[in-house]
Amino acid sequence: MELVGRVAGVALVVAVWLSLLRGRAPELALALLTAFSALALGSALGPLQEVVQLFGRLDRAAGGSGAYLGVVLRAMAIAYVAAFGAQICRDAGQHALGMTVELVGKVAILVTAIPVFVALLDALWRLLPAVA
């Protein structure tokens, strides 16, 4: 709650400042926006860490090995970073760059998820031995 208030307040200040800077020094406006985004996303990571720890406890309680949870968390981290980069690029007017960053993020998540897919195929293989 306190975090949201602070981020929203600073975002208002930054928004006014951005509209002031855009006409005179657009490159500095972009830098200011990027710095604010990095700071706000970084400050949201603290509460997110508690959620991640809760996931870890649930995984241990369910008797999981942590391998699949690691895949999920890695995908979340990739999505976090890729969304940040893509959004900043798009805000700078570089839509193609933003698309590229998003595409690379999707490929990275796909590669990360390959072990899960292989495990699923193995399970299917064991369930359906007659096909082989």
Next chain:
Amino acid sequence: MDVNLIYRIAGLGIVIAILHLFLSQAGREEQAQMLSLAGVIIVLLWMVQLIGQLFRDVETVFRWW
């Protein structure tokens, strides 16, 4: 959340913009361009630190392997 750097970037931005205006009004276009370039480089250095911090934080938060 340390907002000092944000306000520093905002202040530097407005100072650079005003000085750019003065210099270009005084007919010193090259110096105005150099000033803008220097401002961008300084702000980029600060920005890179923040982004590096963000990426390190993401790595520590989501590390489960």
